[in-house]
Amino acid sequence: xxxxxxxxxxxxxxxxxxxxxxxxxxxxxxxxxxxxxxxxxxxxxxxxxxxxxxxxxxxxxxxxxxxxxxxxxxxxxxxxxxxxxxxxxxxxxxxxxxxxxxxxxxxxxxxxxxxxxxx
Numbered sequence: 818x819x820x821x822x823x824x825x826x827x828x829x830x831x832x833x834x835x836x837x838x839x840x841x842x843x844x845x846x847x848x849x850x851x852x853x854x855x856x857x858x859x860x861x862x863x864x865x866x867x868x869x870x871x872x873x874x875x876x877x878x879x880x881x882x883x884x885x886x887x888x889x890x891x892x893x894x895x896x897x898x899x900x901x902x903x904x905x906x907x908x909x910x911x912x913x914x915x916x917x918x919x920x921x922x923x924x925x926x927x928x929x930x931x932x933x934x935x936x
Contacts, residue, residue: 828865829890835863837881837888851880 818826838848838859845859852859852873861867869877878885905913 824865826890827868830869830888831863831865833888833890834859834869834877834881837877837883838863840883841881843881848877848880852876 838845841848843851845863846856848854849856849859854873858867862869874888875885878888905916908916
């Protein structure tokens with residue numbers, strides 16, 4: 818993973834922690850208290866500034882009632898990008914354009930959701 822990919826990974830992890838915490842009806846302070854951390858540690862994790870250790874990831878999952886795997890972003894997109902590009906080239910022009918439009922719309926939607934979650 819490049820440094821940028823690592824930053825995006827932890828930012829996505831943080832968004833997932835926040836989503837799980839919100840779904841569990843917990844404040845940052847309540848989650849911190851249950852985990853033996855400070856509220857600022859939770860805030861930093863959710864912002865992608867603080868990296869969580871594996872045992873802490875498991876504890877966050879257990880406390881919020883989600884599977885630990887649901888907190889972990891996939892590193893696959895960067896790894897599969899060449900295969901996707903190759904597959905897109907095989908499509909007819911109208912089908913490729915439709916898939917590319919769908920991907921752009923999905924990317925914009927995810928970006929707006931991430932911005933809302935961060936705000």
